[in-house]
Amino acid sequence: MASKLQFARFPAPDGVNGWWECLPPAAPPRTVSAGHRFDWVVIGGGITGLCAARRLAELAPDASIALVEADRIGRTTAGRNSGFFIDLPHDISSESYSRSVEADKADVRFQRHGIDYVRSIVHQHGIDCDWRDDGKFHASVNKKGHAALSHFALGLERIDEPFRWLDQAEIGEVTGTEFYQDALFTPGCSTVQPAVLMRGLAATQPENVTVFEMSAVKDIDDRGDVKVLSFAHGTIATRRVILCTNAYAARFGGHPNGLLPVYTFASMTREMTRDEIAALGGMQSWALIPADPMGTTVRRLSSNRICIRNHFAFRPGLEVSQSDLAKSKALHQRSFDRRFPMLDHLEIEYTWGGPLCLSANNGALFGQRSDGIFEAIGCNGLGLSRGSASGKLIAEHALGQSNDLVRQLLNQPHPRSLPARPIADVAVSATIWVKEFAAGAEL
Template sequence: MTSKLEFARFPAPDGVNGWWESLPPPSPANTVSSGHRYDWVVVGGGITGLCAARRLAELAPDATIALVEADRIGRTTAGRNSGFFVDLPHDISSESYSRSVEADKADVRFQRHGIDYVRSAVKRYSIDCDWRDDGKFHASVNRKGHAALTHFAEGLARIGEGFEWLDEAAIARVTGTDFYQGALFTPGCSTVQPAALMRGLAATLPENVKIFELSAVKGIEDLRQGKVLSFDGGKIVAKRVILCTNAYAATFGGHPNGLLPVYTFASMTRVMNPEEVARLGGTPSWALIPADPMGSTVRRLMTDRICVRNHFAFRPSLELSQADLAKAKSMHQRSFDRRFPMLKDVELEYTWGGPLCLSANNGALFGRRDDGVFQAIGCNGLGLSRGSASGKLIAEYALGQSDELIRQLLNQPHPRSLPVRPIADVAVSAAIWMKEFSAGAEL
């Protein structure tokens, strides 16, 4: 490693994650103390780091592996999303999620690889996370949305993926609301309770993985004894390191590197009572994505709660203010009221945000970063399936394996650098604002 790698930003409280709050209290965290040596240290206990640690341990059962997480596993972004493991093209910077045929096919292969890997762990260890292979609905609220869905459907047909159209009455029978004008059902998406999944994946890691939580790595130095990782609680030494810190990598060394920490936000209602559930109607569990990527994602959960996600905000400081959360909550309330006028008394109990790691050109960082340091960073908005796959594949790559998917990841573009701040801040925020404005009724 040519220089010391310094971590400049760390996970901060970003509202109250409803998924995490719905779980039983966690067992006490095991924090880092000095004097330990490991063959491998994986930094970041999101979905990417959890899959990287699992795969390393499977392939190298005699290796000593540490997984270090700054917060609690399941409480940060990987455990605070909408829980869609999306298999199909999902470019949120496009107006209809699709790209070219070749790029779409490559995305599907890659994303299914990740979904299959996690699903197999969920089944094998009976992880209690409400894993569902029930597909998703892409719903539209007006002609513009319908046109976007038609474009998306054409893209799916071009790559040989199945789908089914639902008219207004059919999607209303699913959701209980007559808000949507139609929908496209795609069967391959899986959904989960994300905080439960992350906790379950951590709890079922092979025995040669030691987990440290509430243990933020402050810096990594290449010294005679190996890679020395420093924490507030001490130092540990590793032969090799895998970085899976997603948006937090945008501030390594304080220099812009093309990674864009863009927050998105969600709110979850309280549990509805039986009378409210009857008033809503529809089916007890469904997962819906808006026709316009900047619109509102909505899930009805088996726990009789509803979860709404919308709104994006570029926050290079990796911190949210109370005003950010208040704005998101008011946008969620408006979206909820428009969709569910029959549920006027059902309050939003929790509101939170979390950073995605986007880039202007859909680039990501995968592979060897430096001598003995590997990285899988940059989910571009679809970290559950892509993070699962890139976490698994970075472990295989770091152990010397190679295959078509690994080559695909190695060949993807690096994040394109943007103009220096504050020009970049203005440009990114303006682009988000315009896209949100154009999403209009889909919000």
């Protein structure tokens, strides 16, 4: 029986993505502007869709594959994040970190699978995205943060993962600031310039992948064997579709699907002058995560800019307001000033936001949604590593392959269902507010 899948939310500008602005202008996009036919269509040109399209092409070299993106690849969320490819479970202060050793190890295997896949592509194609296998620092600013890091250290010992403590002087030598009390270094994280990486992954797709940008799918008319995707100026007929639209797949109203579009915000400074670089000191490039997950993430970039991220906001309309951006910029400036008093003239040049796709139980959507339509959605904030892996694995699953990681994803919990709006708005926003308040000094 024919059915229609409607897309209700599309990416909005949401501030100015500093990573994208630092790049040379992109070539004009190829858009869907006629009637096309492909064997496969992957919807969403974030990290998940980019890996899904590539893996399909690697395994089915004779198939024709379209990758369609509503905006420019590299300008949306996957190209506007902090650029951490994180291998370890993330929520270091939560009790769930100490859940079963096997579950933690399985997560690490899954996330490393994604990192290894993308790293190999970056090296094979020489994608110049400042890929660094330099690890990350988890830093604390007070006793509470130290306790969270100690809990994290215990969890790491249990799963046999290496780490190293740094005292205040040592983390100061890395960052140039005395702000942090101590830190824990874990070596397995990689970092990138995310917009360059996404553009590079799009530009180096195998020959049987055609990339369309500025081409939002409005709906999918599922006529059984054939699915017809409608765009503003054309259509694509196909037999199989993979949905990689992450937060844009969240549904509210009558049947909410448990996916929570929660925005987070980042700012990037202008390039430091030689005097400012000397005043700061420290290493030329480093990546730091706060002891409290609601705190402030900071990266010093090899381009001599500083990128800072904090603040969350539940925005089920998939759009942020100018006042969200102004509030975020003010928060970022305050966090920046507390950390870097020696850089009091270093202005913030760009501020932006982007939607994470969270769920109350860390569940995600992976697998066949209906005949010929597959999905890999919901990376719960670790989209770079988890999206890389789930994009690759959904392609393998859709082509009938099975392996331990595919089975692991098929067995993960579905997002827990949520109350409909406006109850969800109040409950989620209040939870964020309380957690942010509790993060206090880590902001």
